[in-house]
Amino acid sequence: MVLNLFTRQFGHCSPISSVMIEVRELTKTYSDLRRGQFVAVDGISFHAQPGEIFGLLGPNGAGKTTVLRVLSTILCPTAGRVRVNGFDVLTQPDLVRYQIGFVSANTAVYDRMTAWELVEYFGRLYGVETNTLRERMENLFCKLQMDEIRDLLGAKMSTGMKQKVSIARALIHDPPVVIFDEATSGLDVLVARALLDTIGELREQGKCVIFSTHIMREVERLCDRIAIMYRGHILSEGTLHELLESHQQSDFEELFFRLISEHDQQHAAAGIST
Amino acid sequence: MKWTNVKLIFTREVRDQLRDRRTLFTIAILPLFLYPLLGMLVFQVMQFTREYPVRIWIVGSEHLPQQPRLIEGTQFSAGLFNYPKDNELLEVVLADPDSDAAGSEERHLEAKRAVQSADFDAVIIFPPSFSEQLERFRKQLGDSRLPIQNEAVGEIPNPRIIYDQTRDESRVAKERLATVLHNWRENVGREYLKQNNISEIVAKPFVAEETDVASEEQRRAAVWSKLLPFVILIWALTGAFYPAIDLCAGEKERGTLETLLSSPARRGEIVWGKLLTIMLFSSATALLNLVSMSVTATLMMGQLEQLEQTFPELPMGLPPLVSLVWLVVALIPVSALFSALSLALATFARSAKEGQYYLMPLLLVTMPLIVLPVLPSVQLELGTSLIPVTGLMLLLKSLMESDYQLALVHVVPVIGMTSICCLFAIRWAIDQFNNESVLFRESERVEPGVWLRHLVRNRGETPSISAALLCATFLLILRFFANFQFSTPESWSDLATVTVISQIAFFAAPALIMAFILTRNPRATLLFRVPHWLTLPAAFLLAVLMHPTAMTISAQLQELYPAPEQLQVMVQKLIEDAPNIWALLFVLALTPAICEEFAFRGFILSGLRHLGHPSWAILLTSLLFGVAHGIIQQSIAASIVGCVIGYLAVQSGSILTCILFHLTHNSLAILSQILMEDFLAFLPAAKWAVQSIEGGYSYSWSFVTASLALAVLILVWFSRLPHQLYAEEKLQEAIDNQTVRAVAK
Incomplete structure (x- = not known):
């Protein structure tokens, strides 16, 4: 009820499709002085629908952040195709940015801006009309319990407060896709739990949520479908149930470690054979 | 936006x-x-220099003459100051009259010590025979029958001021002492004149008066x-x-x-x-x-008003x-x-x-x-x-x-x-x-070796932007130092040698070497491919049609920035020394056309096209091309021509088209200098387009406009040629063509 505003869809301005996010054969390489061309993401593919939480699970350095940065048009793909609500991230980055709300450990809030000012600023950048903007801001501040930090400067906020502001900032234009990159890192248990609840609600509103983390419990609890990422590859993808079934495991953590060690063994074998 | x-x-x-x-x-x-x-x-500084009281030690005051008086009581005479109250700022201590036992050397040392130990800010020493010598000089002056000879009078021993340059108080004291002494010396001189019934005007027969036409x-x-x-x-x-x-x-x-x-x-x-x-x-x-x-x-x-009194000329x-x-x-x-x-x-x-x-x-x-x-x-x-x-x-x-x-x-x-x-x-x-x-770059350890290896190992098909800029910088630096190395050519063979060597060594060679080391595909980098055959005659025609415009621009530039006449005459003479026209064209047209094109439209432009905007790449290359020409008249003209050649390079994708244009352009500039007279004599009808003027010839405006219009037509033809775009350029085009932006309302 509170967030009923967000149920409106953006379908009218994009090709109608049931796939909200489409990643095909995405590769991203960085040129690195020491290692030469470093492949951060190696030809991965996945897709996500509206009303679904898609989890990217992987250890640090797996390439999750790179994938999400490509999705949010901050990085350009080296090869492959990435579409968000039908728009190509490479050739239509401006249009893609209207489709997504991006919350990451790297998207900080401005130190010298209050919570209210910051959310308003981004709302305006997205071109949200003044009346709508006001209404949405009131709702968001109420829903995320941010009323007491409304006039607090970013520099004086705690990590949890900052994260709330970031979420409000990412939702202000009512995007069909919301991306959370390691969003719970650094949060205490209470705040993290509240955040997970909020994400759950976004799914109820029919949004497509991409959620990356290295914490397995969060994925187990929240995600409809999961992709396990390691060293730039997706090792396995499916619902929690499917994953456990296909690899004949009962414990998710066990499954995760098995997949990773299998990959390492294959890699080592390939390294020897070549 | x-x-x-x-x-x-x-x-x-x-x-x-x-x-x-x-x-x-x-x-x-x-x-x-x-x-x-x-x-x-x-x-504060001004206050200090003006108002700080200083201590002066006067040694040998007993050797001073009675008239005019330097010292009255324990102070300098009141009339010796520019501002009367300055007298109070000089605290004077007279040294005890000294017996002859102490030598002047010793007094000197004592004075130095007094200044060094800051007991006094300055010391003035009057030598023992000071007053006697002055007196002798005065007498000599009075005896008007004798010519005044310095030898007869003997030298008047100079008083000495001892001070410490590094101490502000001491410097101030010295300045004030100098003023007092200067005024006193004038008094002494005036006294002499008066004694001999000579007007003071003798010392200053006239003063130059000044008129400043600038208003206040x-x-x-x-x-x-x-x-x-x-x-x-x-x-x-x-x-x-x-x-x-x-x-x-x-x-x-x-x-x-x-x-x-x-x-x-x-x-x-x-x-x-x-x-x-x-x-x-x-x-x-x-x-x-x-x-x-x-x-x-x-x-x-x-x-500051007081300062104004001291320096009235300072407005x-x-x-x-x-x-x-x-x-x-x-x-x-x-x-x-x-x-x-x-x-x-x-x-x-x-x-x-x-x-x-x-x-x-x-x-x-x-x-x-x-x-x-x-x-x-x-x-x-x-x-x-x-x-x-x-x-x-x-x-x-x-x-x-x-x-x-x-x-x-x-x-x-x-x-x-x-x-x-x-x-x-x-x-x-x-x-x-x-x-x-x-x-998103991270701090990396600075290791030139690793960096160089990276540059070579991870080289792309064509040079990167930084490689292109590196090449340009390298060429410009080489050229700069070469200017010192080569003396001014004195004969045609000198000129020919210097031009050919510097073209090959400073343009072609570095570009070729860099193309082979820093790229995977030197052929593509240097645009070494066969163009659409029609672009060759088109480039030739374009150069011919642009010739009148280029010459007019050069003439205008020459008028704005006249090159030293000496240089012009010298170059003219060297050119006349050329054995034949083919040698001239080889050295001044063909060699630069090939060498400069490989460097600029080849390596540098290919690298800069990674910017994603062909027009910016062309413009930047042309500016560098202009700077490489060194002389301002040539630089501006070269930058303009460079834009045209750059465009040909992008549209035709071949260095041959560029070289042909460059060669035609240079050749026409040389040939028109030499052959225009003959041409006009041969074809007087051409007079409507070309007029002989002093030191050359000029094209009529109508001719220039007409030929330029035709040149533009050829450029339009070039713009319709199918041409290859870099990945970055295609991307930029796509981004610029994004459909109407969806706006959340």
Whole structure:
């Protein structure tokens, strides 16, 4: 009820499709002085629908952040195709940015801006009309319990407060896709739990949520479908149930470690054979 | 570009900066306190030199003559001071009359010790025979029958002042002593004259009187017009730099850049918003400094009146109001230029700390440009007006001195050049915002070996932008040093050797070597492919049709920047020495056409096309091509021709087309010099198009216009050729063609 505003869809301005996010054969390489061309993401593919939480699970350095940065048009793909609500991230980055709300450990809030000012600023950048903007801001501040930090400067906020502001900032234009990159890192248990609840609600509103983390419990609890990422590859993808079934495991953590060690063994074998 | 977004970003950044104490301190507080503090300092120094009492020791006062008197009681005679009250500031101590036992050497040492130990600020020693010698000289003078001979009188021993240059008090004491002594000496001289009934006029038969045609206001304007632009420029730069660091490098460091980049604000909008903010702070800093300086100056004027008495030629007073108005107007382009530069540099820095390091190089580059106009003999003319910053300062100077006619003539080149520089800096900044490796680069260990290996190992099909810039820098440096190495050619064979060697060694060879080392595909880099066959005759025809325009431009440039006649005559003579026309064409047309094309349209343009904007790549290459020509007349013409050849390179994709155009262009320039007379004699009907004038010939405007129109037609044909775009260029095209932006309502 509170967030009923967000149920409106953006379908009218994009090709109608049931796939909200489409990643095909995405590769991203960085040129690195020491290692030469470093492949951060190696030809991965996945897709996500509206009303679904898609989890990217992987250890640090797996390439999750790179994938999400490509999705949010901050990085350009080296090869492959990435579409968000039908728009190509490479050739239509401006249009893609209207489709997504991006919350990451790297998207900080401005130190010298209050919570209210910051959310308003981004709302305006997205071109949200003044009346709508006001209404949405009131709702968001109420829903995320941010009323007491409304006039607090970013520099004086705690990590949890900052994260709330970031979420409000990412939702202000009512995007069909919301991306959370390691969003719970650094949060205490209470705040993290509240955040997970909020994400759950976004799914109820029919949004497509991409959620990356290295914490397995969060994925187990929240995600409809999961992709396990390691060293730039997706090792396995499916619902929690499917994953456990296909690899004949009962414990998710066990499954995760098995997949990773299998990959390492294959890699080592390939390294020897070549 | 949406200006509402630019405005939004601008307002946010301004508010952000105003909430930052550091910024407020540099732009507002510092200037408010700086000038009063400086003023107080000057005032203190003046006060000190004027009012500090000093202790003087007079040794040998017993050797002074009775008349005229130097000392009365224990003070100097009252009449010896320029200002009577100065007498009180000299505390005089007379040394005990000394017996002959102590030698003059010893007194000297004693005096030195007294000054060194600061017992006295200065000592004056009168030698033992001082008064006797003076007396003898006076007598000799009185005896008018004898000619005065120095040998007869003997030398008058000089009094000696002993002081310590490193001690302010001692210096002041010495100055005052010198004044007193100077006045006393005049009195002594006057006394002599009086004794011999000679008028004082003999010593000063006449005084040259002076008339300054400058009005008082003009003199004030002249002083301020040298000082204030300097102050404005320095503060505009400082005021731009620190906010720029905070806005770009600081934003990266605090992690908010990614937030901003994932918002729908386009890179251009972000850059413009930030640029306007930096401009605002840059001009505000300069303006506040100006205001604070003026206020302090006004307050100090009263105190300075005394200084005015000492230096009446120094015009004291505030700058005229008109000058101030012009300063404020000129502040806009000044701060725009500096803001754009600082922004581009600050975007490149990965942290605020790294950004600070760039201030020094920026200052080092701009300082000579700021100092140049202050030098005497540097005047506002077309040449200087095209130098960034310098031109602007000279224009401002002439405006402040109310030399409006001169200013009006040069307004267009100055503003034009400033705008070009601004646009380049803005373009650079926008490209940096699009450049992942700049936005997300990490600090890496500096290891030249690893870097070089990386450069070679990870080389692309065509050179990278930095490789292209490296090549250009290398060529320019080589050329610069080569100028010292090669002496001026004295014969045709000298000229031919120097030209061919330098073309091959400084253009072709480096480009070819770099193409083979730094790229995987030297053929593609150097555009070594067969073009569409029609482009060859088209390029030839284009060069022919552009010849009249090129010659007209050269003639105009020659008029604006006359090359030294000596040089022209020398070159003319060397060319006449050429054995035949083919040798001439080989050395001056074919060799440069091949070598320069490989370097510029080959390596450099291919690298710069990774920028994603072919037009920017062509423009930048042409500017570098122009700079490589060294002489300003040639540079401007070469830059223009370079744009055309660059376009041919992009459209035809082949170096052959470029070489053919270049060869035709150069050949026509040479042939027309030599053969035009014969041609006109052979075909008198051509007179409507070409006229012989003194020292050459000129094309009629109608002919130039007609041929240029046809040339444009050929360029249009070139524009329709299917041509290959770089991946970056295709991407930019796609991004620019994005459909109407979806706006959340």
